[in-house]
Amino acid sequence: MGGVSGSMALAQAFDEIMGQPGSSVPRAPLSPLGNWIDGTPDAELRRRQEAAEATFRQLGITFAVYGDSDASERIIPFDIVPRIFLNSEWNRLSEGLIQRVQAINAFLDDIYGARRILDEGILPPDLIFGNPQFRPEIAGMRPPHGIWAHICGIDLVRTGPDEFFVLEDNARTPSGVSYMLENREAMLRLCPELFREFRVAAVDSYPDRLLETMKSVAPGNVAAPVCVVLTPGHYNSAYYEHSFLADSMGIELVEAADLVVDDDVVWMRTIAGRVKVDVIYRRIDDDYLDPLVFRPDSMLGVPGLIAAYAAGNVALINAPGNGIADDKAIYSYMPEIVKFYSGSEPKLPNVETWRCREPQALKYVLDNLEKVVVKLVDGSGGYGMLVGPTASKAEVETFRAALIAEPHRYIAQPTLALSTVPTLADSGLAPRHVDFRPFVLTGSRGVQVVPGGLTRVALKEGSLVVNSSQGGGTKDSFVLMDDGAPPPAPPAQTQMQSQGIG
Amino acid sequence: MRLTIDHRTVYRFSEPQARLTQLLRLSPEDTYDQSVTGWSLHVDCDARMREGRDGFGNKVTMLYVEGPITGIEIAVSGEVLTNPSHGVVNGAAEPLPPPLFLRATPLTERDDAIAAFANDAVAGENDPVARMHALNGAVRKQFTLDEGRPVSGRTAAEAFGLKTATSRDLAHILATAARSLNVPARYVSGYSTVDADDAPAPHGWVEVHIDGLGWVAFDPWTGICADEAYARIAVALDAAGAAPVAGSRLGEGDEEMDVDVHVEGGEGQ
Numbered sequence: 001m002g003g004v005s006g007s008m009a010l011a012q013a014f015d016e017i018m019g020q021p022g023s024s025v026p027r028a029p030l031s032p033l034g035n036w037i038d039g040t041p042d043a044e045l046r047r048r049q050e051a052a053e054a055t056f057r058q059l060g061i062t063f064a065v066y067g068d069s070d071a072s073e074r075i076i077p078f079d080i081v082p083r084i085f086l087n088s089e090w091n092r093l094s095e096g097l098i099q100r101v102q103a104i105n106a107f108l109d110d111i112y113g114a115r116r117i118l119d120e121g122i123l124p125p126d127l128i129f130g131n132p133q134f135r136p137e138i139a140g141m142r143p144p145h146g147i148w149a150h151i152c153g154i155d156l157v158r159t160g161p162d163e164f165f166v167l168e169d170n171a172r173t174p175s176g177v178s179y180m181l182e183n184r185e186a187m188l189r190l191c192p193e194l195f196r197e198f199r200v201a202a203v204d205s206y207p208d209r210l211l212e213t214m215k216s217v218a219p220g221n222v223a224a225p226v227c228v229v230l231t232p233g234h235y236n237s238a239y240y241e242h243s244f245l246a247d248s249m250g251i252e253l254v255e256a257a258d259l260v261v262d263d264d265v266v267w268m269r270t271i272a273g274r275v276k277v278d279v280i281y282r283r284i285d286d287d288y289l290d291p292l293v294f295r296p297d298s299m300l301g302v303p304g305l306i307a308a309y310a311a312g313n314v315a316l317i318n319a320p321g322n323g324i325a326d327d328k329a330i331y332s333y334m335p336e337i338v339k340f341y342s343g344s345e346p347k348l349p350n351v352e353t354w355r356c357r358e359p360q361a362l363k364y365v366l367d368n369l370e371k372v373v374v375k376l377v378d379g380s381g382g383y384g385m386l387v388g389p390t391a392s393k394a395e396v397e398t399f400r401a402a403l404i405a406e407p408h409r410y411i412a413q414p415t416l417a418l419s420t421v422p423t424l425a426d427s428g429l430a431p432r433h434v435d436f437r438p439f440v441l442t443g444s445r446g447v448q449v450v451p452g453g454l455t456r457v458a459l460k461e462g463s464l465v466v467n468s469s470q471g472g473g474t475k476d477s478f479v480l481m482d483d484g485a486p487p488p489a490p491p492a493q494t495q496m497q498s499q500g501i502g
Numbered sequence: 503m504r505l506t507i508d509h510r511t512v513y514r515f516s517e518p519q520a521r522l523t524q525l526l527r528l529s530p531e532d533t534y535d536q537s538v539t540g541w542s543l544h545v546d547c548d549a550r551m552r553e554g555r556d557g558f559g560n561k562v563t564m565l566y567v568e569g570p571i572t573g574i575e576i577a578v579s580g581e582v583l584t585n586p587s588h589g590v591v592n593g594a595a596e597p598l599p600p601p602l603f604l605r606a607t608p609l610t611e612r613d614d615a616i617a618a619f620a621n622d623a624v625a626g627e628n629d630p631v632a633r634m635h636a637l638n639g640a641v642r643k644q645f646t647l648d649e650g651r652p653v654s655g656r657t658a659a660e661a662f663g664l665k666t667a668t669s670r671d672l673a674h675i676l677a678t679a680a681r682s683l684n685v686p687a688r689y690v691s692g693y694s695t696v697d698a699d700d701a702p703a704p705h706g707w708v709e710v711h712i713d714g715l716g717w718v719a720f721d722p723w724t725g726i727c728a729d730e731a732y733a734r735i736a737v738a739l740d741a742a743g744a745a746p747v748a749g750s751r752l753g754e755g756d757e758e759m760d761v762d763v764h765v766e767g768g769e770g771q
Contacts, residue, residue, distance in 0.1 A: 115599075129601040136739070139557040140597045261523060262566045264552045292525040292748045293556070303523040303750035307564045310554050 013417040014160045015431055016083045029483050030084055032197035037081065042428050049080040049424060052186035061182060061240050076179065077473035082187060082194070083421045083434060083455045084478040093156075093164055093438075094449040096348030099338060101152045101440045101447055104171055104325045106341035108148035112139050112321055122340050123333055131330075133323035135286060137293050141310045144219040145444040148319040151210070151281075152440045153177075153454075157351070158419040165351045165416070167435060169326040169334065172318060173283050176454040177439055178241040181206060181248075183476040184452065199481040201451035207248035209441055209450060210281075214249075216443035217315045218278040225278035228252045228268060230259070232284050232300045242283050256284075261304030264311040279315045286320045328377040328411055329355075351416065357408040365412040366403060369396050372412045373464075374403065387464055389415050418464055421475065423457055433458045435466045436477065451479040503584050503730040507693050508764040509704065511576045511747055517755030518570035524749040526563040527556070527691065527736040528578045534585075534593035536733060541580030547571060558743065559595040560736040569753065576747065582693075582733040589727030591709060591717040591734075600711035602739075603686035609740040610678045610689075613659040619644075620679035630712045634685065634720060638708075641676050642725030651702040651761070652741070669697070670741050672722035673706040677740070686711040691744040692734040695767040696724055702761050704746055709737065731767055 012021050017034070019027040026034035056075045085093070110116050111128060118125050128134050153174030155167040184203050188195060211227065218225030231242035233255050246253035252268065259277065260267050267274040282289065288298040290305040308314045324330060330337075332353040338346040354361035354372075365372060369388050376384035386399040403410055420431035438453035455475040456466035466472040509528065530538050543563060545551070550566040567574065606612050623640035624633040645667040652670040658678040661671035673689055680687035687710045694705040707721040707728045719728035738744035751757070 125599070125601050126604075129599065130605060132605075134602075135557070136598055136602055137557040137743075140555065140559065141557065260521070262568075263550045264554070264564060291750050292523065296742070296748070304525075304564060304566070307525065307552065307554055307562075310556075311552065 013431070013433065014158065014163075014419045016158070016419050016421045016434070017081075018422070018431075019161075029086055029480070033082075033084065033194070036191075036194060036197065037422065037429065042424065045080050045424050045429075048190040049078060051190055052078045052080070052183075055186060056182065059182070059240065061178065077459060078183065078186065079423045079432075079457055079459075079473050079475045080187075080191070081422050081424060081429070082476040082478050083436075084198070084480065086483045087480045088483050089162070090451065090479045092162065093348075096164070096346070097154055097438060097440050097449050098447045099342050099344075099347050100154060100166065100169070100334075101149060101442055103334075103338040103341045104149050104152060104169060105147060105442060107337050108171075108319070108322060108325050109142070109146055110341075111324060113142065117337070117340055120340070122336050123330075127329060127333070128324065131324060131327060133327045133330075135321040135323070138306065138310075138321045141306075142312075143217070143309070143319040144312060144315045145217045147217050147442055147444065148322055149325065150213055150217060150317045150319075150442050152442070153437045154440060156348075156436045156438070157416055158434075158436070159416050160419075164348060166334070166348050167351060168328075169331065170437070171322045171326040173285070174437070174439070175238045175241055175283075176437055177206060178244045179474050180439070180450075180452050180454050180477070181244075183454075183474060187476045194478075198478060201479040201481050203450060203452035206439070206450050206452075207245065209448065210245070211249045211251070213441045213443035214279045214281060214315070214317060216445055217317070219312050219315060220278075222278055226268070226275055227279040227281065228254045228259075228277055230254055230256070230280050230282040230284060230302075232288070236283070238283065245281070256300050256302050259302045259305075261302060261308050264304070264308050264313055266302070266305065266308050266314045277314060279317065281317045286323065289316075289320060328375060332411060351413045354412045356403060356410040356412060361412075362403065362407045365410075366400060369400060371415060373415055374399055374410055374412045377409050377411055385465070387415065390462065390464070415464065421455070421457065423459070423473075423475075425459070425461065430461065432461070433464050433466065434475070453477050503695075504768040505582045505584060505693065505695065505731070505733050506580075506764075506766040506768065507582065507733065508579045508762075509577070509693070509746075510762045512573065512760045513575075513749075514573040514758045514760075515571070515751070515753065515755055516757070517753055518572050519751045519753030519755075520569040521752045522565070522567040522569070522571060522574060522749065523751075524565040524567075524576075524747055525556075526565055526576065527560050527744060527746050528576070529561045529563065530580075530582055530692070530733050530735050531561055531595070532593070533591060533734075535587040535591075535730075536585075537583045539581045539583055541582075542578065544577045544579075546575040546577075549574075556738075557597070558736070558738050559597040560738070560744070584730040584733065586730045589719040589729055590715060591719060594717070594734075594737075596717075600686040600717075603688045603711065604681050604684065605739055606678070606681065607740045607743070608657070609655075609742055610658050610674050610681070612682065613662065613678060616658060616662050616675060616678050617682035619662070620682050623679070624683065630685075631715065631718070633683070634680065634710050634712065634718070635726075637679055637683070638676060638720040638722050639725045641672055641679065641722040645672065647723065649698050649701070652706075668703075668706075669721075669723045670703070670706040673708050674740060676708045676720065676722045680708070680710050688717075688737045689740050689744050690719065690728075690734050691736045691738075691741065691746060692732055693763065693765045694721070694728070694733070695731040695765050696721070697763065697765060699764060701763040701765075704735065704763055705732070706741055706744075707732070733765075 149171040153170040229246040266277040288300040293306040374386040418433040423432035648666040658674035677687040721728040736744040
């Protein structure tokens, strides 16, 4: 039916399936997907998509949009057409992700310890010490095994076959992994034929890998460390994910009231009595972790938890204080940070970023407001953001005034031609822009990238904003275990290729 | 000077509590000009105690009490010998660098009125030490001293609008004012003979960082430097961060707190 090649609306963007702009056939290794799209009527695709969404609604995979009264009823829309990474693409990407996450861990260990990076003049000190994300409350404390960012969700965008850029480092409590797992489960159930056409790396080992990572960072030499997931409770928008992860790892999901700190040791209350807790995957922000150290009005935290952590008696995943590593003001220095700790050039570049606190950068941004994306340094989720090319004149002028008033609160980036993936729109299949959040785990035995991730898609035609709070959806993300079966070659050609010694 | 200190904190609960968890900052430590010659921390119930350090490098004691418990008395007493040092602090653990202490906190939020006051106070002074003396003196002159118990949660900006101020209020105002002049400033909690007998709280003052000199202690309660009549316990960005007791209890009902501080100064060394 040709829905993919039919739409030329976003012709200048690289398409993950079709390849270079203007291509009318899928990239060679992905031709089976083209055949699948052509051979499956839109109505059938839509039926399967609705079946997947019905399951998500039933499971309660919902999210809250701020300022929306029926928030608990919302699910993130799911798109049935997967995005696919070739094995070679994935391997290169993984190398860059590992390098980046190793640097994030080294940076956190340094900035709360010796602060070598400041002594060497790589970062301006006021960027750290004036930044609320640098938490003096935990300075000098070191997590077990020296690992801070056990789970990172690195947001990436792509503009070409090998052009990936990091958009945001999420080193606090990145969410979304339940979508990676549930989306795959839905695809396996609804589109089993795709998994016969492609050898897709499994993602369902994620809970095992996470549990292994947690156990590996337990303090001391405990034979069977006790691990738990700490949730703020069922009112939290990501509660489904918290219970899902605890359930799939086979460990307890606890709230603050279930934990007690005594003698600098964390205990879990159970029917059978107290059980010592070694590792806590906490889905509570730093501010609420321990009312004795952070916000005293916190009802979600555990009094004494930071003392237990400081004494080296419990591992917190991720470590408190990590916000300084994924802060938007720090982001623009990440290439220097990666270079400083890894000793080599970053394999994954940043998106070019103008720091509006610098007068020259501010001037450029003000002169080019209709071309750039402007972001609040301390904003998230697509709030407080200007996408110049699609913004109205009034929106541009509002941001101009805000930038002039408080330039230090903003950064700006060029509008990238984000890659697209064919997506089922009202009018049929059409390219829509996507980003990608892979999940990187760091334990005491090393760093690993889970072969998959969360693809977010901007469902509105031409939109570059993929956040779920702004009308984004998700897709499954296939990582192929090879670069696709090469087309069958005649025997003679094979023989010819093996000659060469002359 | 030989400072003899007795500091008693009593909590009474209207209902029995199932457990108490408290973080105590009640232990002075040695610096070049302060030596602790004897110190004891006593609790009137069965409690588990653990020593550690907070992020600012202050010595802390974690106190864990299993209920049911209807009250607790925490008593510290001891002796600290001090040398005159013109307020200059030497030999303290300094895990965080001065620029960190330019930050505002909820209790020391930047405030236009305080910033304007600070600018006026230092007008015409160029020497950094003279500027701080001028600022400290101006804060002293602005308020009538309030020897009562500090009001929990009162911000520097709120205190600045009043006529009387506790030592905590004055220290918050001075820290906020110094930071508005781009001078790093921190809150100090400790003991001093300048307080009346039976003081309802430990004393609060300020240390500011002056290039070439280091941290220098100013007390807006007296309008001069905090010197040998002072024993420092803890520093932080504000009084909440240096609180002698940060506690959490598991149980219903209200609590009453009573604090008694006695500091006596004698001939030292």
